[in-house]
Structure formats: C-alpha cells, structure tokens
Amino acid sequence: ILNVEQSPQSLHVQEGDSTNFTCSFPSSNFYALHWYRWETAKSPEALFVMTLNGDEKKKGRISATLNTKEGYSYLYIKGSQPEDSATYLCALIGETSGSRLTFGEGTQLTVNP
C-alpha cells in the first residue's frame, strides 16, 4: 500500500496571501503525481499531472513542483482569492499501480475576504 501524505491538513489565509502545501510520497515507487482541486459535492478538478523529476507546472496563479528523488511535491497559490477555497488533493500512481490513484487526505484551504 502506497503512503501519500499531505500537509497541512487545513489552512486559513487572508485574501491576497500566497500559500503552499506539501505532498510526500515514496520515492522508490513513483510513476506520476496528480493534483486536484475539490469542492464539496462536486467532481475533483484536475490541476496538474507531473511525471518528471524537476517538473514545474503553472495554471494561472497556481503552480506545482516535483522532486521524485526525495519524494515530494509542492503546490503554490499566489495571491489567494476566496474562490480558491477548496480541498487540494494529491494522488500518486506508483510504478506497480497500473493506473490506480492513491490519494493523500488533502489540504483544506479557506481564504477569508
């Protein structure tokens, strides 16, 4: 069983703050890492799929980096807005997982106006 950990569990920031979250995974069993944005009662929205060590991806104010050698990924949000409030999930596909995603427990972000 793959162990994917996310920190912090929850985060409250003010509008305009920049923030970042961490996703840790076993570096010895890595194929791809997914980041999702998830609002209550909705489908998770895909943000990034990362596969290569050193990958950096950006989508608007959100960006992510990947370090497969040490087993972590960071998600950054620049200038947080209230509409960024959601749970951010990372999910690992291991080399032996086929296409199965193993999710972390998520970071719940609340952006106060």
Place this chain on the structure above:
Amino acid sequence: SQTIHQWPATLVQPVGSPLSLECTVEGTSNPNLYWYRQAAGRGLQLLFYSVGIGQISSEVPQNLSASRPQDRQFILSSKKLLLSDSGFYLCAWSVNPHGYTFGSGTRLTVV
C-alpha cells in the same frame, strides 16, 4: 464528448437495507473504471477498479461489491448496509495514467 454520469446525488438508507449506485461513461471505449469513497474525516480511498467487463479488483475488504455488466457501466452494491458505509462515493474512469475523469459523487448516509 466524454462524460460520466453518477447517480443518485444523495441517498439516505437505513441500516440493513440494500444499496445500488450506478455509474455510466459516454464517449470512450474500454475505460478503466474506479469506485472511491471518502469516509468522514478521511481521504479518498479506492474501493474497486475494473479493467474490463466482468473484471473487478477490490482494494480493501468491506461490505460492498462491484460489478461491470457492460463496458461503460460500473455498479456498486451492498446486500445489507452498515453505519460505517456512510460516506461520499465517487466513480471515475481513465484510459491512461495521465487522465482521470470523476463523476459528481453520491453522498450516502446510513441511518
């Protein structure tokens, strides 16, 4: 276009009653299909996945079962619900490790 339908959106069922949640996919053939669950205070856990008709793999032992009677239909069932079956159930499909599409989920409350 590729879409995924999952229903119902919410369900309240008594303990001991049966369960059937259905998920159908449109616009793709031979997808991998998945059932995930988020229990209260927990992350998303993979319950079942299927790589083809009639092929079901279970990730964790539980009170639930899954079936894939058609290529693009995935059903989650229980004969007798337990309180611990409460949670948010998500169906998903993929055709490769780089792209997943999730349904909108079912909130199941067992009372």
